[in-house]
Structure formats: structure tokens, C-alpha cells
Amino acid sequence: MGRPVLLAVDDDAPVLAAVERDLRDRYAEHYQVLTAPSGDQALDLLRRLRLREEPVALLLVDQRMPGMTGVELLSASRRLYPDARRVLLTAYADTDAAIRAINDAGVEHYLLKPWDPPEDRLYPVLDDLLETWRRPAPVANLRLIGDRWSAEAHELRQFLARNLVPYRWMDVEADGQARELLEFAGAGAGELPVVVLDDGEVLTTPDLHQLAARIGLHVRAERDAYDLVIAGAGPAGLAAAVYGASEGLATLLLECNAPGGQAGTTSRIENYLGFPVGLSGADLTLRAREQATRFGAEMLVPAEAVGLLRADPYSVLRLADGGEVSASALVIASGVTYRTLSVPGAAELSGRGVYYGAGRAEAADHAGGRVFVVGGGNSAGQAAVFLSAFAAEVTLLVRGPDLTSTMSRYLSDRIEASDRITVAPRTEVAGAVGTQRLEALRLRSGTEEREVPADAVFAFIGQAPRTGWLDGAVRRDARGFVLTGADLGASPPDWPLPVPPLPLETSVPRVFAAGDVRSGSVKRIATAVGEGAMAVSFAHERLAGR
Template sequence: MKETPDLYGAYPRLEEYQLAELTPLGERRTTSAGDVLQPAGEPSDEFIVVLDGTVAVVQDTAEQERVVAVHGPHRFLGEIGMLTGQQLFLSAVAQEPGEVLAVPLDQLRDLVPRDPRLADLILRAFLIRRSLQLTLGAGFAIVGSRFSADTRRLREFAARNRLPHHWIDLENDAEAERLLRELGLGRDETPVVIWRGQVLRNPDNEQLAAAVGLRRTTPVRSACDLIVVGAGPAGLAAAVYGASEGLATVVLDSVATGGQAGTSSRIENYLGFPAGISGAELADLAEIQARRFGAELTVPATAVALEERDGHHVVQLANEARISSRAVLIASGVRYRKLELPGLDAVTSASVYYAATELEANLCRNDPVVVVGGGNSAGQAAVFLAQHAAQVVLVVRSNELGQDMSRYLADRIEQTDGIAVLAHSELRAAHGDRVLEEVVVEDLKTGQRHVEAANALFVFIGSLPHVRWLGDQIVLDDRGFVLTGSQLPGKRQLLETSRTGVFAAGDVRSGSVRRVAAAVGDGALAVRMVHEHLGHSR
């Protein structure tokens, strides 16, 4: 069987010097045809290099095995989930007698700082392979209706966590009815998740995460130095700096790593990435970095309360677990504001979105779409969707595009074919029978209204802080954002809240600058202040 071509750097060969560095760290093993070297549905703790023969990467489907890629000598197996402890979604099977080198992941992690070129090669390949798996629809199946809120919840959770999966649509896929009959299920029992012979009936996010081996759903530590609530850029930065500087650090997030930045198709103004970087890739790299330093990341894990006991801070989770720490960082971010519009409720499940990722783009491919909002999130969404949709209409309330949006992004939109900008405008109604068909747009200057065809609506109209879990424990401003430092009476550190030892960083903080770089800076600075607090409180 021939090797798969090296698509976009997904299947590179190791150079002789790199193989020589790895060889003393691992074990050489002979293989026979049919040997399963990495089974799907299980995590792997070994980095495997093919020395002789060929190894196929195989997807198990309901009907047969599908060969996704074939590796020959000097190629390596695996993808990004190996580095975060996830289950593998594809199996690796020897196609003929040969030999492999198996290197424990711990040994590989020790080598990475000494050979950045090797680390870059492996990380790039792993990230691209995960992207290819997402495109292929490898992994588990979600069977459900496009009009079901729970189906959408499961699909969005899988997409936000970059979990390979495919959706079997009850309305449009003939396979759906056959599957349900074989499983003895009715349509009213959907959505269901099918993975490795297991059938989950309408699982919640934690049940799905546990079934596919996403991550632990309960933190191992019950006590630590620092709890970070929120795994967006601020929380991930705090995890990296906290763990690397010796703090026992636990990071919690109710949905996925990356926060709102994780839903961005391309971040172009972040320092050090002249070609830009996707939010998902940035989140994956930051998570790997934080784990390498010893931070414990737990997703999904929903914080529901903050308490103080015996001089320590206690965060309670939705599953009733409690974690105690000497310091807490509130980095729970914001949520996009929901759009209130006549007729919108009838089409929300099937047609209204608050993120623009590959998932949403595939749902509205070759359809007309409308994007509402004048900030960077709306602008990035419009540029990205223009590559997939038949037409993109950007509805902006302000008089000009650059008023609330970065200039480079406004220029990009003006230069992109397929994007029509409607300035000083607002939506007034949505029309459609279960699926959006059109929206009514009003010009705020003239009062005139007209109809725009739309099968999908993307909403980015401002944000609300995610602070409900704090109750009345922390002082907030009149918009619900967390007050810190000089915004409060008395002498406090810059990012310290109204409670000593509790800090805030990123978009949830009152007066924050809504940029990824600013959030990362907040997270790093917060760790410095945590050190000062812990030094004073000993």
C-alpha cells in the first residue's frame, strides 16, 4: 500500500538526526501485518515512529474500515489529542511486517525543549491531522434533528472542543432511519451519540466528554494554590505562568478551552503571528503548554459558587465537587448578547448562531447569510463566511465600518467580494418556517425598510459578563463586570477584586481592553499578584 502524500505538512518524515535523538529514548519493536499499534477509543502514552514497513490509519465505519492515511519509514503516528490525554479517534494498524520505535510521551516532552525544530514539526503535523479528522467526520456520530436544541448543543460542544464527529440529520439523511431501527429507537428518543458500540441518549456535555475521553470531568486536586475559572486567553495564560512558576494550578471551564477567541477563524493582530492564527489552534497550543508545566485543566467543569472557608477560597462545581485554594482568578469571560427580534424564536435552533467556525460554515455553505454587529468578532465572521456562503450581508448599527472595528479588518471587508455592508442599519424582523428565509432591515437614517434573503443569521452585538456563579460574593459594576484595583475603596493590587486573594483577568474585568493580547497580559500579571498575595499570607 502506497504512502499518503504529505498534505499541508500533516505527514512529514523525520530527518536522520531527529531519529537519532529519539532512538535512545524508546524501544524498537517488530510488527506483523494486522497488529493494532494504536486502537481508537483509547488514549496513547507512546509516540510511535515507523522504521520499516507501512502502517495504515483507519476509521471504523458502520459498514467497513476506511483507510485515511498510510505511513512509511521515518513517519510518525498520532495527533494532537495524544498530548492532552484524549482518546484516539482513528486506529493505527500495521499493513505488513516491519519495525517501529515506541517513545514514551514523557520522554518526548523532555526532548522538546532541547529541540524546538522537532517540537514544531510534531505539533504542526498533529494540529493539521486533527483538522483533517474534523473535515473527514471521523470519530463519533450524533444522530438528531436540525430543529432540536439538544442536537445543536451536542454539535456545538463537539465543535468547540475540536472533537472529530459527524452528524446524521434526521430530516435529510436516509441512514438516520436505518440506524434508529437497528438500535430500536424512535425519533422522539433522539438526539443520540454513537461511539465504539456505545449509544448515549441525549447525553449532557459532561456525559459526552466522559464517553469520548475528552478530559477528566472532575479535577484530581481537591486543594491547590490557584484556581482559574475560565480557559480563554486570560485563563490559559495564567495556567502557563502559574504552573511554570511553581503554583499548583487548576483551570476550569464549562465549555471548552479558548473562550470566545477559540471560535475565531483567524486572529490576525496577535503579536508573533504575522500570517494570523486560528483561535482553536491558539487554544490547543496554549493547553499543551500549560499541561507541560503541570497545570490541571478540566473541561467541562462548571463553577456554580464561590465561598470562603477557614481563610481559603472554595469553588463549587455543578456536580457538587468542591476545590479549595489559596487564591482564585476569575477569568470566566463574557457571552454574546442574544438578539431579541420578532419571528426569531421560531428559527433559532436551525438558523441563528453566535459563533462562526467550520461547523457553522458547513451548515450554511452556498446559502445567503446575514451577520449582525460592528466589532472585530462580526468582521472576522463576515470575512470567514464569505469563503463559504453564497452572499454575506453585514448589518452595522454605526455610521461607518471602522468606528468599532480594527482598521485592517474594515479594509479587508471592503476588499472582499461577496460581502455587502449595510451601515447605520438594524434588523426589525425575521421570517421563516422553522428555518430562516429572510430578515427585515431598517435604515436608521431614512427609516426605510427592505428584505434581505438569509438562511442563517450570525449575531455579534455586544457581550454580557459571565458572573452569575459569583452570586453576591464579589463587587461588580453597574453592567455586571468585576471591579478591581483602584476601582474599589482601599488599597488593592491592580487586578484584585473586593475579596482579598481573588483576582480578575480578561473580558470579565471592568474596563478591560477586548483584545486577545490584553487578556493574555492580564493572565500573566495576575499570577505575579497571586505570588505577592501568597507571600504576604504565609
Template sequence: MAPTPQDEHDNAELTVVADMWSPACTAIRTFLARNEITCRWVQPSHPTGQKLLDEHGFTAEDTPVLIASDGRALKPTGEEQLAEWVGLHTKPTADDYDLLIVGGGPAGMAAALYGASEGLHTILLERWAIGGQAGLSSDIQNYLGFPDGISGSDLTDRARRQAAKFGAELVISLQADQLRPTDHGFAVHCTDDVTVTARSVIIATGASFRTLDIPSVDKFNGRGVFYFSALTEAPLCSGSDVYIVGGANSAGQAAVYFSSCARKVIMLVRADSLAVEMSSYLIEQIASIPTIEVRTSVEVVDASGDTHLEHLTLRDRKTGAVEEVPATWLFAFIGANPATGWLDDSFARDDHGYLLTGPDIATVDAAAWHLERPPLHLETTVPGVFAAGDVRAFNGHRVAAAVGEGSMAVMLVHKFLHD
């Protein structure tokens, strides 16, 4: 049984009154945690929750409700409204910039830092939370300069402060849905009808996680089934059994992370060995933790429960044998797709949807480049628009690669603007 969380962060400035198993509650909790906003969370049925709701004129049916220590209360209707209410920067301060970056993961943040520090009037648009996928990592061990590892949230916090120090404008809750050339550069339109223009653009929209795509499992999203959210949910899993689906590094890291609080961690891996996708340092670490069980050649095929996840059905991929196991927590880390759906066909992609840039254009789709000069490294098939990080074809899908490319893209932007 999960702990009652009202004692956690008792001094937090913000209280969320919400039912633990409501997907809306999970979404808010995750959004706040990813944006480094500490909150305490109270069940509506708890006397404290009932009292708070009464005091602010709400009932349990209105939850989730947020209550700030200064007395303000909000029944949120959307992420942008929530972001604004908690004081995040959600509106650009100018109409036109030298450099516009879309995406606030490591690639975008590196680009923002280098752009601003080298004198470019720089804005970064992020749809959700600064940090991207890396912000979800519990322990990044292979990033240069951190021999003892660093958590994604710590790395994100440092990057955010560093980019802001140089004057980069970081705007949250703006999702780009169109990019078009203008007479002087480019215009990026966002979902809530904000348009920002700039002389150059770096696309750093990375990749979005895949879901298991099993209707009976999807039914429990946020009610026992979670994607890439080890950091925010771990405190609730204390003393429980935790199932992790996936066999790559992100799943391995999560298993290690959960092993410090869960009773037992069971990894469900489709491949017949962890070695297929995982780094050897992590395989060794997992092998040394007795409370982690690795089950290979296994997949989830069904789930059941009443208000939340209660059972999983697993299938042995070799024998076809099926078994039902009691399960309250399932965390899936099963890869990602490129976040390029918002771009039109003038951006050439590889077979998986990743953006082609620089010399790769000539090898994969030469006809997509229309200028006499060859494309600059990291330049997409739209001249003056660059791509960096996981969104780019043939990228290493690592924090270091994203940071390197984000920084390099700024050098190329300078070259493009001055040639």
C-alpha cells in the first residue's frame, strides 16, 4: 500500500488536493516536479484535504485543486494556465529574436546557453518542462565532468540557471506547431496562437516516449501505469513490488533507482538478454542488487483492476505460457519516436522520421537540398534551420551528444547569419 503523502514537504508553498489514483493528479504532480516546484499533496477524503476544500469553496468533485500559501486557489483547466499560476515564464517578451530554439532538453539548453553567451538575442520555447528526457533520468553516469553521476533534475537546474545567467529567455508551455520562412528569417507558430519570429532556428524537439499500446493497460495510465516517470512516483512505491518494462539504459537506471525504496523490482525484458540494449556498467550494477529480478523473453499482454492497476498478465515469448501476477506499479521505458510531426514536408527525414542534416542529406535524399552551396553540418533541408540532439538522424541518443550538437549548432547559426 502506498504511503499517505500529506506529511511529505509539509512546509511546501503549494498544496495539491487530489485523489492519488486520478490521472489528473498524476499529470499535475509530474508537471510541478519536472518544473522544480515542490508541493505537498493531500487526499480530498483526508480531514486536512476536506478542511482546505471547505475554506476555499470547493468540494471533492472539484479536485484536483491547488492552494497556495498566500491563499490563492485554482481548479486547473490546462497546463498553460497552471504554469502561469505557479509563476513560470509563459509569454515571450519580444516579437523578434536572433535565434529561436524549439525544445528545452539538453540540446536546446546548450544552444540557448551558447547563443545568449555569444550575444545572440535568444529565446527557447518548451512545451512542457525544461530538461527533456534527461530531466527524467535518476542518475546520469556517463556525462563528462560528473564522475559520481548526476540526476537529471540536478543537471536541468544547473543548465536552467546557467542559460538564464547569460540572458536566454526560456518560455514554458508553448508548443510549436508550425515553422515557416519569412522575408527576414522564420516564424514559429505555437498551439495557443502565439507566433515568434527569428533570423535563425534550431530544432531540438528530441523524442517522445512510446506507449505499450495495449488498451487494457492504457486504461490505467496515471493509475498504476506510468511512462518515464521514476523520479516523481518513486516515493509512493515505498515497500511495494515495482514492475519495469524495457531493457535499455533508461529502464536499467529506473530499476536501480526503485530498488532503494521498493520491496522488489521486477524487470520485464522482451529480448533474451539485457546485453542487447544496455550498457555493461549498468548490467553489472543490476546484477549486484539482490532485490532486482530480471525476467527476459517476457512481455505484458493484459492488465486488470478496479480503480487502479491490480494485476498484470505476462507472456513468455519463448514458450507462449501466460501467467497473471498481482501488480500495483508498472513503469515502462520502451523507447521513443522523434518529435517531428509538427514540421512540414520541406524538412527531409529518414525512414523513422528523424531529421536529415548536413552531409547525411546527400547520402539519404540528395534531391531534398536546393541550394548551390552544400548544407552546413546540422543544417536541415530548410536553409537557416538547424537540428540538434535526439531529433536528428544518426544522433547518438546521449546527453553528451545532444549538448555537443546544441553548442555546435550555435556556431553554425553564426556562420549562416554572417556569410
């Protein structure tokens, strides 16, 4: 496999020459710079590159070309290179085309011509896009063998995918090689799932902690005590880790499953400041994780806090593996979980057609199928749009009369414009039907019930805080969310300091809460990031004795 390709396309010869010159000046050492004078020739070149299995990292395409516009070319290129970064070159008059490209062609950015000087207006954009593009991994030697409809296999697949661990999924029902490999591994059908590691070691029905340790994830703390411990690696926790580590605090970040939290499973975030064309939750998580690690933050995955003890002035966290870690300051950023469907059949089919979150593995498993999304908020809307790129039919089930009061306008507009998404108002799930996997849903509209065929259902129906581990440690509201600052009252009971709690500080000094887990928080990624950064500032204040 050769160097990744950067492909520039423009029918204006002087402009194409200028693009080629600027790309070669900056990127020729690590990338092949290729050009094409038209959309048709560019597509032909992409087909030949695909046949040769050459990686394409980025397409930089002019909008106004005869025969095939830039948007049309970028849309067509998605079938050949779905993971390539896409940039549209536009004039001021083509702003509408650029917006359409964002919505319809998977464009990551658009650039206005002319872009001089490239050091200011071209390279920073392309550097950022290329940094987040990843060369296709070679065929992974880590193999996961299991039944597609196994909840245990689904959990392992989700864990590996969300932690960006390359692996090869082998369905024992559909893949003869999987059955042959099981024989070599000395495992039987009743011992699934099985993981075959790079070195040939076989793990039979491993739990997440065992798997993480064997594939090289960091699962045990290097120290007994830290300046700052953060429980939860969603946007709030990652922001706290970045700011804490960058300011010199010995920082430990604990995550029970995978960095990113619920935001990490979001297919496309389009209202985050500074990213006008949006970005995926996985992309945002990758950037934040690398940033925190670069500043020296230590991250354990999976590492779940199961209890909190006080040894003034320190907090001691008990971990699920039996270990303990001490913190001079603690940030609770453990977030929330989606509530489960409390209807007959749903629990038994969890991970086998009933899902809470929509990742690429689940979407690919149900390509061409009939899927349902439950919920009327932004998470449900984003999932519906994402799944519509795979499923033949997506039905969004909402309890209200429409989406106007619960979903952002940009999302509801996209759902309305989609020919694959249908909104079913005043409809809820009354039951899940199936034996080995989900086969149908019972839907209720008013007093009427009906049964409809279903391949999968993805539920986004409210949130419950991950705060059970805080029982008896910090004060919470009636729903379990952590109380902070002024919400604790003017004179919190048993508050030991002569000054009141700081904003984001809990009923225990030096213990802060940030993000969705905090009572009264705004459930948005941007506010969670802001609170994570603020919590570190307040922690500094307390650690300084103020």
C-alpha cells in the first residue's frame, strides 16, 4: 500500500496548478498529490485507485465544473472512499451549495477562493482534517468470534469499536473460517464469544477488564494518590483532564467503558462551536483523548468507581476491581445512561436487536433492514439520520404530536427531508417480540396496539444519572443528580468550611460535579466541556486553601 492520496479536482487549469503547487509544498513527503480536470475523470481515477487498494485521505474539489458539480462528485465518491476527508472549493456566491454539500455529500469543510496565504487559510484546515483521518488499518490479527445475536458478543464488539481497537469480527453462523478457527482454538460453540489475540492466545468469554488488560489498555493506576481524579470520560471529564493535566496537576481519569460517554456514540454533532460542518462524537473523543494524554493525564479503561469514602481532606475512590485511589480533588463526571425499555421482551433481547445507542457496528448489522428509533430528542434524531444511511427504512417513534418542542430545528428539518425516515407521533413501544433476536415490535397509539416487523430498535428515552456509587457520600436531588453550589442551600448541613461551597462544588469540600450528572445542568456537549474546565479552576482554588 503506497502513500495516501490527496486528490485535487478543478476544471480551471491555473487554479488546479495552484492547488497542486500548494499541496506539494506542504504534503509531498507523506502523501501522493494527484489532480483531475473534471468530475468524470476524477471518478475514473478513484475507481482505479480503489481497485489497486490505494488509500485516499482527502478530496479537494471545486464546485463549479461543467458536467458534474463538486457536490455531485463528492457524493459519488462516498461509495468508493467513505472515510476520505472531503473539502469543497467555493466562491462567495456558492454558499448555498456549500451548505448542501455539508448535508448531502459528507463534506467536512469548504474553502473560499482565493485561499492565499495558504499558511493561514489552507494548511490549518487540511492539517486538522488529515490529523483525524486514519490510514485504513491492515487486516486486524485480533479476531472476535461469536454469534451475531449474542448480547455478550455485542458488548465486546462495542467495547473494541468505541476504544478504537482494530479487530476482525467473525460470525460463527455465516463464516466457515470462524468455525474452523474455533476448532484450532479448542473452543466449542457453547464457549462463545472467543477472542484470538495477535499472538495466538485464546480468551474464552472474557469480561471487559480481562480483554482490556490483554490488548494493552491501561487498567491499573500507576500511583496510589493523585492531585486530581476524574470519574467519567465524557466531554466534561475529558475537558477536566485536559485542563488539569495542562496546569500541572497529577491527573487520573477513570472510565467504565470507553472515552466519550454518550457523546462518543453520536454520529454527527452539528451545533458544536467552531465546527461549522459538524464532527462525529468519535472524532471529538479522539481529539480530546489525545489532547489529555499529551498533557500527561493518565486514563484507565475500563475502571469503574463503585464507592466514595472520605479521609479528610482527601477522597478515596473504591474501584470495581477491588483497588482504591486517593484524590486531593475529585471531579464527578460519571454522566447518565439512557433509560431502558421497560416493556415485555426488551430485557431479554438487549444486544440482540434492542439497543441503547447507535454505533457503526449495529448500523452495519442491520443494513437494508427495517429499524425503529424511540425518542424525540436530539440524540434520537441524530441516530435516525445516521441509521438512514444503512437501513432501508427508519421509523422514529415519538410520544408527542411532533418534534418541534423536543428536537433542534436543524435535525427535524433533515428528518423531514429524508425519504427513508418516517415519524410516527403519539406512538410508543408496548413490547418486543422474538426468540433468538428481535423479530417484531408491539406499538401502542392511544388505546390501539399493533404488531409490526422489526429488525432493530434503538431507544433514547430519557436519562438516569450514574450516581449509585455515591450513596451516603454526597447530596443528590430526588432523581439522583448531584447537587452543587447554590443548589445546596445557604447553609448546607455538615458543611465544614467557613465559606460556602463554590459553584460546581458538592456537599463535600474539594469534590466537584460537572456535566450531565449535575443537578440542573444543561444537557449539551458544549456546556459539559465548559463545566469540566470550570471544575478544575475551582479545584485549584480549594487546593490553594481558599
